[in-house]
Amino acid sequence: MTSLRNVAAIVEKEWRHYFGSPIAYVSLTVWALLFGIFFYFAFSFFLRESMMAAQQMEFGGGPKMSLNELLIRPVMHNMAVVALFLAPMLTMRLFAEEKRQGTIELLATAPLTDLQIVLGKFLAAAGLYGLMILAGLVDLALIWHYASTPPEWKPVLTGALALLLFGSCFLALGVFVSTLTRNQIVAGILSFCLFLGVWTLGWADDPGAGPVMKAIAYLGVTTHMEDMVKGVVDLKDVVFYLSFIAFGLFLAHQSVQSQRWRA
C-alpha cells in the first residue's frame, strides 16, 4: 500500500515535469503529426489500390481488400520506427537530471526503496508514451466514421498493445542508461544506439539462418510485433516483451544500488 503510494508519487512528479516543460507537448505533437502523415500516405495508397480493384471487378472480381491489412498495419509499423526515435527523449533525463541537480540525494534519503524510484520513473515514461499512442488512434477513428464496411477493431487494439509493449522495452532500457550518467545528452545518444542495436537483432532472421542466428533474431524486439499487429496475441510474445521490460528495469535497479555502494 505504501509502496504503491510511493510509486504513484514519483509518477506524478515526473508527469508534472513532462507537462510543466515542453517535453510532453512536443512528443505528443510530433507523434500525432507523424501518425497523421503516415496515415495519409497509407490511405492514399489504399484508395489507389481499391480503385484498381474496382476496375478489375468489371472483369470478374479482384482480390479482397482489408483496411486492417493495407491501411492500419503499415501505419503501426511506421510508428514503431518513430518510437525508436522518441523513446530516448522520454527517458534520457529521468535519472541523469536528478544526479546532475543533486536531487537524487533527496529521493535516496526519503523512505523510498530504489525499486519504487525505478518503477515510478518507468511508469511515468510508459504512461506518457501510452498517451501518445492514444493520440494517434484518433486518426483511425475517422475510418469508422466514413468507411462503409468498418475494419475490425480487435487487430487495432492488439496493434496498439504491440506498440505499447514494444516501446516500453526501449523505455525500460532507457531508464537503465539514464542511471549511468549525469549528462542527459550522453544518456540520450547512448540509449538511441542501444535501441537501434536491439532493433537490428531482428534482421538476423532469415529463412536460411542457423540456430544461433535464429536465437539472436528472437531477441530482436521487432520480431515479436508481427503477429500482434496482425491481431494474434501470442502468449510467448507478450512474455517476451514483459521479460525484456523486467530485465531493463532490473539493470536500472542494480545500477542505482551499485552506485550507492561506490558513490
Added chain:
Amino acid sequence: MIEVENLTKRYGRTTAVDGISFRVRKGEILGFLGPNGAGKTTTMRILTGYLPPTEGTARVAGYDVFEAPIEVKKRVGYIPETPPLYPDMEVDEFLDFCAKIKGIPGPSRKGKIDEAVDKTRVGDVRGRLIGRLSKGYRQRVGLAQAILNNPDVLILDEPTAGLDPKQIIETRELIKGLGGDHTIVLSTHILPEVSMTCGRVVIINKGKVVAEDTPENLTRRLRGAGALRVDVRGEATAAAEAVRSVPGVVSVRPRPESAGVATLEVEAEPGRDVRPDIARAVVSRGLDLLALHQVGMSLEEIFLHLTTTDAARAEAPPAAPRSAEVTA
C-alpha cells in the same frame, strides 16, 4: 538517539571515515566540525542511510542504518550542502511531493506543510518557482523539506554555507529553535556557528575524531597553557623587552601599536602564574600597565591546533601554545 561505533568508510583505496565513534543524546545539538574533506559529509550520508558503511555500525533512533534504512529514513530529515530542489517546481508543489514520498498521509499533509512553511518562514514565496528563489530562500525551503514529517533527527550539512550574514543569523536562530524537539547534527567549518548553536562539538580530521566536548570545555581545557594579553602604554619593543625578561615567559609577540598602546601576546610555561612578575617588570621600567589578562584559546585556535599537521604548523606558527595537547 544516534550511536556511531567504529564507523569506517572507504572509497576504493582512500579512507574517508576512519573508525569514528560518538553518541548524540535526544534533543541535543551536535556540531560536527572539521576542515573540508575531513569526512563530515560522508559520515552524515551514512547516518541518513544513503551510503552503506564499510565497517562499524551506526544506529539512529534505535535502528541500524544498514539493516533498516527505510526505518531510519522515516525518522531523519536531511539537507545536503546544496539543498536538493527541483528548480522547475513551485515551493508548494515541491513540499507536497516531499510530503508524499515521506509517507505523510493525505489528510494531514496540508497541515504539515503549513507548519513547516511557518517554521522556516517561506510563506511569502510559496507560489514561486524554486529556480527563481534567492540562495537564502532555497536553503530555507530545503530546511522546510527536512522538517516536514517532524523527524526525530535532523542532519544538516553546512546549513549556512553561502548565505549572507543576516541570513546566517536567521538560520542559526531557526536551528536553535528546532533543538529540543529534534536531535540535530550539523556540520560546519565556520567556528562561531558551533559555539553559538551547539551544545557539544565533535572535531574530526582526516576521518578521525580528534576532540569531543562542549565548546566551553574545549576552550577551558587548553587554558592551562597560560596565554596572556598585556596592554602597555608606550613603545612596543620596550614593553616586549620588559616582559621577555621575566622568568617563565616562553614567548612574546607584539601586536601592532594603536594609539600609543602596545598589545603583547605572551605565552608562559604551563602551570606557572607569571602575571605578578610581568606587572612588576613593566612598571619598574617606567611603562604604564593598562591591562593584563589571561585568554582562553578561541575555538578557531583549538581547531587549527587540532587539525593542522606538525609540518603545516612549523611553517605557520599557530596561536596555540605548543604544550597543550588535547586528547579526545
